[in-house]
Amino acid sequence: MTKPVTTSVHAPGRFSIAPMLDWTDRHCRYFHRLLTKNTLLYTEMVTTGAIIHGRGDYLAYNQEEHPVSLQLGGSNPLDLAQSAKLAQERGYDEINLNVGCPSDRVQSGKFGACLMAEPMLVADCVKAMQDVVDIPITVKTRIGIDDQDSYEFLQTFIDTVAATGCKDFTLHARKAWLSGLSPKENREIPELNYQRVYDIKQDFPGLFIAINGGVKTLAETESHLTHIDGVMMGREAYHNPYLLSQVDELVYGAEKSTYSRHDYAEMMLPYIDNHIRNGGSLTHIYRHILGLFLGQPGARAWKRYLSEQGHKKGAGVDVVEAALKLVPKV
16 A cells, blocks of 8 residues: 655645646736745756847746746756846746647757656756756756657656766656647547556655646546645646645645635736736736636636637736626625
């Protein structure tokens, strides 16, 4: 019988929201932070090239987002070290190296899941970052790639990277097919193997091991936490964000939230207004709150109104207020 793990309830990463490209931007993270104070939030994956050579500010975030982790994509130790140093200067709480994304574009840049085949390079990358920053360097990976999907392969990868002193790994409990499947298919077709992640925790008891992949409820989260140290939830947190309002109570032992869905929507209004006053658009934000009333009376009207009106020129908080009137208060 597996013994429950004894990770501190307040450990960073006990519950986190997965980095999702084009989804978990700073507006999404601000909204999620309203719903949960303790959850570890991740940026979308940002490449070292964008940070070092890009014209935009790829490290921008809201101070309210803490604790927040920057997920980096890259395989050049010097570039990763430079990016990590810049991120620490900006106040990020953690740096996470992406060794899990299977897309062709990512592979062409030699980062993401294809790096699982080069554990020594990953170790060099982690060590280079550790040498220049004081904040934790963590790794998010798969449980295997293509035909390299044995337990021994994963064990060797973890052992090699952990030898640098890296103590924190998030394992997406599916292997990745580097060719033949799209990124979307790689999230659904390879079979989930939660037991393999549990076994890694048993074999590396001194490491913080979090699980990712297919987690849709907080009941599933609580079940996983009897085997491993942390749970990372992906798209369910985006499509059904209100469930995050229960995380602080159920996962972190905080007091139960007394705020309603309407309350959280109204909390977003000053943020939306400030964003628009500074030259932003409602289109940057409203998509992140579409799922707030999922399963509730009026949810369809809420989504329809925001979708039809939110992209129009001059759309502001009045659009969100009007959409709210279409949803009965419970």
